Amino acid sequence: MGIQGDIEEHVRAIAQAMEEEGVHGETTMLKTPESVDLADGVVIPGGESTVMGYLASTNGTLTRLRQRIAEGLPALGTCAGAIALSARVEDRVVGPTKQPLFGVLDATVRRNAFGRQRESFETAVSIPKLGEKPFRGVFIRAPVVSSVGEGVEVLSRLDEGIVAVQQRNILATCFHPELSGDTRLHRHFLSLAR
DSSP, rough: OSSSSSHHHHHHHHHHHHHHOOOOOOOOOOHHHHHHHOOSOEESSSHHHHHHHHHHTTTTHHHHHHHHHHTTTOEEEHHHHHHHHHEEEETTTTTEEOOOOOOEEEEEEEETTTOOOGEEEEEOOGGGGGGGEEEEEEESOOOOEEEEOOOOOOEEEEEEEEEEETTTTTESSOOOOGGTTTHHHHHHHHHHHO
């Protein structure tokens, strides 16, 4: 989705993952409901989930993406993207929020779970589905997944909570894999989009 957030970093990570996998394709910024119909997969990047939801709602992209993802369009949501994909959101300070959401991931996500910008950090994250090598998790004003529905597979957790999940065609991480230099999550996403 090309409305708001760290879009360029994901474009580079997807391009690198496609090269490594020998996949030919192109990335396109999804900014309108019509552009959504041309996509084989969508990345909802990190950024500001409230702004993202509001802009996507205003131009009709939210409704169309919600429908396409529910129909099986592969989606990768990172940090704010994980918040936007979730069915329920709560803020660490103010509790439940009423922000516009895609609502396709059966999970509750808690915004700013680790604190504000100054509490951002990096740590090794174990994601067995991607192999034994730890993943470099870059957490920037990061959320955590506080609860999941029955159909949601927990891919990784830290002491503070769940930080990566998959529900059929939907991947969501509370960290920024596009900033890690490791394409394994993007390659896994590509496998869903093929």
